[in-house]
Amino acid sequence: MRIPFDQISAVSLIRLLGPDRPFITGITYNSEHVKPQFAFVAIIGENTDGHTYVNQAIEAGASVIIGTDEYILIQASKRFPDVTFAVVEDAREAMAHISSYFYGNIQERLIKVGVTGTNGKTTVATYVQHLFNLLHIPCGMLGTTGIWKSDEKMNIHKSTPTTPMSVDIHHIFHELHRTHHEAAAMEVSSIALDQKRVAGIQFDIAIHTNLSEEHLEYHKTMEHYKASKLLLFQQASVSIVNLDDSGLAEDILQSASNRVITYSQNLQSEADLIWTNCHHYEKGMMFTVYYEGEKYTVSVPLYGEHNAGNLTAAIASALSLGISMEEIVSVLPEMKQAEGRFQVIHAPDNRKVVIDYAHTPVALDQILKEVRHIPHNRLIAMIAGIGIRDFGKMPKMARAAQGKADTVVVTVDHPGDHEPNDIIRQVLSGFHQPKEQVITAETRKEGVIKALQESGPNDIILLTSGCINGCQIVKGRHIPHSDENIVQAFFQKPKKLLLPQEETTMPTAMPTI
Numbered sequence: 001m002r003i004p005f006d007q008i009s010a011v012s013l014i015r016l017l018g019p020d021r022p023f024i025t026g027i028t029y030n031s032e033h034v035k036p037q038f039a040f041v042a043i044i045g046e047n048t049d050g051h052t053y054v055n056q057a058i059e060a061g062a063s064v065i066i067g068t069d070e071y072i073l074i075q076a077s078k079r080f081p082d083v084t085f086a087v088v089e090d091a092r093e094a095m096a097h098i099s100s101y102f103y104g105n106i107q108e109r110l111i112k113v114g115v116t117g118t119n120g121k122t123t124v125a126t127y128v129q130h131l132f133n134l135l136h137i138p139c140g141m142l143g144t145t146g147i148w149k150s151d152e153k154m155n156i157h158k159s160t161p162t163t164p165m166s167v168d169i170h171h172i173f174h175e176l177h178r179t180h181h182e183a184a185a186m187e188v189s190s191i192a193l194d195q196k197r198v199a200g201i202q203f204d205i206a207i208h209t210n211l212s213e214e215h216l217e218y219h220k221t222m223e224h225y226k227a228s229k230l231l232l233f234q235q236a237s238v239s240i241v242n243l244d245d246s247g248l249a250e251d252i253l254q255s256a257s258n259r260v261i262t263y264s265q266n267l268q269s270e271a272d273l274i275w276t277n278c279h280h281y282e283k284g285m286m287f288t289v290y291y292e293g294e295k296y297t298v299s300v301p302l303y304g305e306h307n308a309g310n311l312t313a314a315i316a317s318a319l320s321l322g323i324s325m326e327e328i329v330s331v332l333p334e335m336k337q338a339e340g341r342f343q344v345i346h347a348p349d350n351r352k353v354v355i356d357y358a359h360t361p362v363a364l365d366q367i368l369k370e371v372r373h374i375p376h377n378r379l380i381a382m383i384a385g386i387g388i389r390d391f392g393k394m395p396k397m398a399r400a401a402q403g404k405a406d407t408v409v410v411t412v413d414h415p416g417d418h419e420p421n422d423i424i425r426q427v428l429s430g431f432h433q434p435k436e437q438v439i440t441a442e443t444r445k446e447g448v449i450k451a452l453q454e455s456g457p458n459d460i461i462l463l464t465s466g467c468i469n470g471c472q473i474v475k476g477r478h479i480p481h482s483d484e485n486i487v488q489a490f491f492q493k494p495k496k497l498l499l500p501q502e503e504t505t506m507p508t509a510m511p512t513i
């Protein structure tokens with residue numbers, strides 16, 4: 001395809017050198033992925049500067065170089081007159097707009113739902129995906145659990161943990177459209193918003209979950225974190241806002257010029273959707289939703305009161321498309337839980353292993369309260385300090401856990417370049433004379449095993465924090481890790497721990513109760 005730089009007005013072009021309508025066969029931000037006639041976008045990163053690799057990209061066949069360093073691009077243009085050099089104001093933003101153009105602006109033909117917030121992005125995006133599919137709107141999902149078509153995971157390498165790089169987003173949108181999808185639900189992280197990964201996308205719906213402290217290792221201040229999240233609502237036609245969140249709701253309401261749908265748990269609020277009266281039962285939960293003066297009873301095979309709120313946000317997104325509440329409520333009994341979010345493995349002696357990716361103090365506090373709704377004897381909770389994240393958060397995890405379990409196992413997730421014991425000490429510093437038993441484990445694997453060893457009949461073993469992309473990041477290496485496999489292996493040996501009928505039910509895939 002030829003790229004007419006002068007016609008893609010959103011690209012803030014400063015100077016164009018070389019052929020002005022270059023032909024390209026692909027776009028990449030990594031010189032190692034350049035193929036003949038690719039456009040290479042030089043990005044200044046945290047470790048290195050993409051402009052360093054301009055020569056390498058041209059040697060690999062790049063026909064276009066896009067970057068911000070005018071001097072480097074002018075010098076290179078003298079040596080390679082057949083190559084197009086585009087000096088732009090913001091390389092990441094330019095990449096987003098050019099990627100959209102390259103993929104035929106196909107994104108405009110999809111219903112796009114963006115979800116942002118500190119906790120609940122994956123869950124809400126997954127609920128939107130499942131709900132739309134049940135309502136016969138084929139919907140994909142882009143998020144921490146992977147890139148999904150309506151019915152299966154796509155085999156696409158993820159460039160980042162949550163929101164892909166812009167060129168990957170447009171490639172995925174193109175693939176979804178090619179396979180007859182009508183919608184895409186996606187998590188939009190604050191980092192992605194700041195890095196313009198979704199620049200040029202006009203979301204049909206933007207959903208807000210909540211805001212609390214997170215990602216300060218990147219944003220440095222809460223103000224920057226908040227301002228980044230707010231960007232999503234400036235590029236959406238409908239904003240769905242959680243009135244119960246004191247972190248961001250007011251700011252969205254004040255700045256939104258688009259249609260707003262609000263949701264809340266509070267009967268006294270004037271929210272458009274009010275969810276209340278949540279009860280758990282063996283197969284899930286039931287709650288009431290008030291909407292336009294009517295009362296609806298929702299029954300879903302999902303657990304955790306916060307998930308009633310998350311589901312209400314997804315319901316609001318379907319309502320905004322003009323689907324009736326009656327139709328929505330009728331399909332909810334078919335809903336499915338998101339991977340690794342309040343998922344329950346039934347283990348021998350009526351033990352229940354709950355895997356939940358709670359990795360903020362707020363989420364940890366929440367899940368520790370929620371699991372108590374499941375009948376149990378003792379509660380053993382594993383918490384972790386995440387080495388590749390903000391050290392300041394670690395003691396807060398201990399504070400959130402204190403007093404809420406019988407035993408707390410403190411371990412480490414993704415130590416990165418840090419010594420596991422430094423991380424453990426940092427977490428432990430948050431406890432204030434804990435009455436419960438606190439034990440430590442230097443690796444997540446050891447932590448899971450110790451938590452299981454502590455358990456007895458009818459106990460709940462809650463494994464929190466998370467394992468991004470099924471691995472542990474240790475000194476730059478990605479070491480495969482799976483809590484489920486460790487649980488499975490633990491109960492398989494010694495064999496006598498397993499009841500005969502349970503041997504077939506201790507699966508690699510996790511069933512929910």
Ligand SMILES: CC(=O)N[C@H]1[C@@H](OP(=O)(O)OP(=O)(O)OC[C@H]2O[C@@H](n3ccc(=O)[nH]c3=O)[C@H](O)[C@@H]2O)O[C@H](CO)[C@@H](O)[C@@H]1O[C@H](C)C(=O)N[C@@H](C)C(=O)N[C@H](CCC(=O)O)C(=O)O
Pocket residue numbers: 029030031032042043044045046047048049050053159160161162163164165189190191192195
């Ligand atoms: C902080 C951050 O955003 N990091 C992303 C960033 O890496 P970086 O800034 O360190 O890049 P770098 O290594 O300095 O390289 C700079 C540029 O030179 C290029 N390069 C480098 C070497 C080479 O030989 N040739 C070459 O072209 C690189 O491709 C890059 O474009 O650019 C890379 C791609 O160019 C991303 O893969 C990487 O995401 C990493 C995997 C990451 O962990 N990101 C996290 C922080 C993130 O984005 N998280 C959010 C939120 C998650 C949540 O919800 O909790 C997310 O949306 O995923």
Ligand SMILES: Nc1ncnc2c1ncn2[C@@H]1O[C@H](COP(=O)(O)OP(=O)(O)OP(=O)(O)O)[C@@H](O)[C@H]1O
Pocket residue numbers: 117118119120121122123124144162187209210306307309310340341342356357358359362363364366367
């Ligand atoms: N609405 C909510 N309010 C508070 N806590 C929540 C909410 N939804 C989910 N959580 C908690 O946060 C954990 C993470 O949920 P989820 O993965 O959906 O969030 P996320 O924002 O996508 O985080 P990440 O992108 O880092 O995975 C859940 O396991 C649960 O414990």
